[in-house]
Structures are given as C-alpha cells and as structure tokens.
Amino acid sequence: MYNGVTAAFGTMHGKEEAVAPVFAELLGVEVYVPELDTDQFGTFSGEVPRRGTALEAAREKARLAMKKSGLALGLASEGSFGPHRSFPLVAEHHELLLWRDEERWLEIVEHHIGLDTNYSSGVLTAEELPAFLRQARFPSHAVMVKSGDFVRKGIRTEEALLAAFREAGGPVHVQTDMRAHMNPTRMEVLRVLAERLAHRLLQPCPDCSCPGWGLVRSVNGLPCESCRVPTPLVQYDVLGCGCCGKEQLRPRGTQASAMYCHICNP
Structure with missing residues (x-):
C-alpha cells in the first residue's frame, strides 16, 4: 500500500541510516529527513528535559518533520535508558518507533525493551x-x-x-x-525495530484492509497451574487495527508456573 511514497523522519542524529534501507527494501518507502531541531523535545545530557512521555516526544518529532516537509507520512523514534524495572542493577533500553499517516488518521507504534545497551x-x-x-x-x-x-x-x-x-x-x-549516531548498539536496535514496524505495515486489517494490523496491548492474569489465581504473566495479546478499531484476542498460554503465583510462591 505504501510502495513508492515518501515519509518524513523526525531526527537530527542519523537514525535514517538504520531505518531508511529497511523501509526501502521491505515497503518501497523513501525516507526523507528535513532539517530540524529534535533536541527541543529533550536531550540525554539533561540540558533540555523531555516534555511528556517518550511516545508524546516521538509524536511531536514526527509531526514537526511532516510540517517541515509537507508530507502526510511521518516517522520518529524515542529512546529511554535507566535501571531495569525488575533488576535495578542492570540497564534497560526502551526504544519506540512511530509511524504516522495523516490521510488515514493512523498511528502505529512498535516497542523494543531489552538489555542490549551499554548505558552507564x-x-x-x-x-x-x-x-x-x-x-x-x-x-x-x-x-x-x-x-x-x-x-x-x-x-x-x-x-x-x-x-x-x-x-x-x-x-x-x-x-x-546515547544519541543514535554516537551509539552503534542503539543503531542496531533501531534497525531491528524498523524491520518489525515495516512487517507490521504489510499486515492489513482483516475487516477494513487498513495497514498496520498487529499487537496493540497485552492483558495480564495468566492463571496459576496450581490454584488458578491470576498471576502477573500475560494471558492474552490484543491484536488491533488503528483505523476501524477491530480487535482480536490471542492467548499467550493456558497456565503459569506456580513459581510466579503470589499465593503459591509468596
């Protein structure tokens, strides 16, 4: 559906080097980078605090790139680094890559959360x-x-x-x-994330055929194998469409090990 179109990428730190080749090969999309200042939305050095959430920052970057270029399609990413949410002594990398399609009122976001970072x-x-x-x-x-x-x-x-x-x-x-052009490890994460987003944009909604059918959220509560009490593990993935709102539940499993149960393993 997007073959032959151009998307504006809101970046000033060379992220297009990781994303553009993937989008060209898998989608036939050309990535254009207008001249803009994305540091206004926050810097890793702390000189400019990030306004709002990572998603809001990425959204503003994409909007700025689209406004500057006059294009109806936009891309942006935002990275967050810090102590792991479960293992504070280990660093965690949360990266999101956002796609905006103003003509379809569509926004698709893919996330990466992992330990593959040198953040320190x-x-x-x-x-x-x-x-x-x-x-x-x-x-x-x-x-x-x-x-x-x-x-x-x-x-x-x-x-x-x-x-x-x-x-x-x-x-x-x-x-x-941690700026992308200064951090090859982050660049590799962006390349993998670009592949994931591109493949998702190739998936049409089973109802309206809008691009971007995929994971929109997860639902916790997988029941314990022993007592059947809900655990913190994911019970369902929710697949959805950003255009018509159709959703489907995809079971992640049938039961959780008792080791994850706060009743059986307090």
Missing part, C-alpha cells in the same frame, strides 16, 4: 575511567562529560576525554552518549 554513568576520577570505558565499549561508542554547566558530547578519543576532564576539573559525571 557515574561520577568518576581519572583513575576510575579505564574500567568505565571498557564497559561503555569506548571508543566505538562515544561518551559525554558533565560538570555543572560544562558539557562535552560525542567524545571518541582518549585525548578529547582527558581534555574534557582537565577543563571540567576534579571528579566529573561521565555518561555514555
């Missing part, structure tokens, strides 16, 4: 740097240095890193640079 940060001395840099996969992955109002981003050489340390003075906050 800390207040370090020069002596503590080597261990941090190994974990951060430096220099293939950039880092940033912050101290008060002082910020240096996109650091990929030891010389630039030591210079930033000297300029900042004393122990400073060092963080992995």
